[in-house]
Amino acid sequence: SQQGEEDPQALSIQEGENATMNCSYKTSINNLQWYRQNSGRGLVHLILIRSNEREKHSGRLRVTLDTSKKSSSLLITASRAADTASYFCAYNFGNEKLTFGTGTRLTIIP
Amino acid sequence: DTGVSQNPRHKITKRGQNVTFRCDPISEHNRLYWYRQTLGQGPEFLTYFQNEAQLEKSRLLSDRFSAERPKGSFSTLEIQRTEQGDSAMYLCASDRIAEAFFGQGTRLTVV
Numbered sequence: 001s002q003q004g005e006e007d008p009q010a011l012s013i014q015e016g017e018n019a020t021m022n023c024s025y026k027t028s029i030n031n032l033q034w035y036r037q038n039s040g041r042g043l044v045h046l047i048l049i050r051s052n053e054r055e056k057h058s059g060r061l062r063v064t065l066d067t068s069k070k071s072s073s074l075l076i077t078a079s080r081a082a083d084t085a086s087y088f089c090a091y092n093f094g095n096e097k098l099t100f101g102t103g104t105r106l107t108i109i110p
Numbered sequence: 111d112t113g114v115s116q117n118p119r120h121k122i123t124k125r126g127q128n129v130t131f132r133c134d135p136i137s138e139h140n141r142l143y144w145y146r147q148t149l150g151q152g153p154e155f156l157t158y159f160q161n162e163a164q165l166e167k168s169r170l171l172s173d174r175f176s177a178e179r180p181k182g183s184f185s186t187l188e189i190q191r192t193e194q195g196d197s198a199m200y201l202c203a204s205d206r207i208a209e210a211f212f213g214q215g216t217r218l219t220v221v
Contacts, residue, residue, distance in 0.1 A: 004152070031208055042116075042201060042214040043153070050208075088152050090210075096141055097166060098203075098210060100152030 004089055004101030012107040019076045021104040023089030024069075032065060032091040033098070034074050043088065046074075076106075084108045112136060114213035116202050122219045123192055130188045131216045135204030142185050143210065144177055146170065147199040156200075159185060192220045 007022045023032070031050045035043040049056045049065045049072065056063045062075040076083055086105050090098040115134040123129050135142045141160050145153035156175070157167045161182035171177075174192075179185040189196055197220045203210040 033209065035212070040199075040217070042114075043203075043212040045209055045211060048209050090152075096160075096205070097143060097155040097158050098145075098153075099155070100145075103150075103152050 004091065004099055006087075006089060006101040006104045008104060009102065010105040010107070012109060013079060015079055015081055015108050015110050017079055019079050019083070019106055019108075021074045021087050021089075021106070023072045023074070023101050025072075025089075025091055025099075025101075026070065027093045029067070029091040029093045032063075032072050032089060034061075034063060034072075035088045035090060037086045037088065037103075039085075046087075079106075079108045081108050081110050114202055114204055114211050116200075116213035116216050118216060119214060120217050120219075122221060125192060125194060125220055127192055128188065128190045129192060129218065130186055131200055131202075131218075133185045133187070133202030133204075133213060135184070135202070136206075136211060139204035139206045139211075140182065141205050142179055143203045143205075144185070144187050145201040145203065147201055147215070148197075153201055156187075189218075192218075194220045196220050 005024045033048045034046040037043045047058045060077045065072045086103045088103045089101040117132045143158045144156040147153040159179040174190045177187045199215045201215045203212045
C-alpha cells in the first residue's frame with residue numbers, strides 16, 4: 001500500500017497563477033522526488049531533493065523539504081496550460097525502490 | 111532517443127492468457143524497476159534488479175508474475191493466467207545513482 005499522502009487531491013487554477021502541492025510521508029527518507037504524469041502516459045522526472053537539503057529550484061519549480069515534519073511541497077509559478085497533469089511525490093528510505101504518494105491532479109484553466 | 115523504452119504500449123488480452131512485456135533501460139543504468147499503476151493511484155513497486163540480480167519483490171507480485179533481466183540489460187515481465195484485476199499500467203524505470211527515469215508504460219487490459 002502507498003505510504004505517501006498528497007494534498008490537495010485536485011487543484012484548479014487560472015493560467016498565470018501559482019500552484020502549490022504538498023506531500024507527507026511517514027518514515028525517514030534518503031531523498032524525495034517529484035514527477036509529472038500526463039493522462040495515460042509515463043512519469044516525467046521534475047526534481048530531486050536530498051534529505052539534507054531544504055529547498056531546491058528548477059526553472060518555474062520550487063521544492064521544499066521539512067524532514068522534521070516529514071513533508072515536502074512543490075510550487076509551480078506562473079502556471080501554463082501545459083502544466084495540466086497529475087503530480088506525484090516519491091521517496092525512498094533505506095533501499096532503492098520508490099514509494100509514491102497518491103498524486104495531485106492539477107488543472108490549469110486558460 | 112536514449113530514454114527508457116517499453117513494448118508494447120498497449121495490450122488487450124483475454125482472461126487466462128499469458129502476456130509478456132519488455133523494458134529497455136537507459137544503457138548506463140544498472141538498476142531497473144517495475145511498477146504497477148491503477149487508475150487514479152500512484153505507481154506501486156513490484157520488483158527491482160541490480161544488473162541481472164533480482165534483489166527485491168513486492169507482495170503484490172504473486173506467483174503468476176515473473177520478471178527477468180538476463181545479462182543485466184533489458185528486462186521482461188510475464189503475467190501468467192491473467193485476471194481482470196491485472197488490468198493496469200505497468201511502468202519500468204531505471205537509474206544509476208538516485209534519479210529514476212520512467213518509460214511510457216504498457217497499458218494492459220484483461221477482458
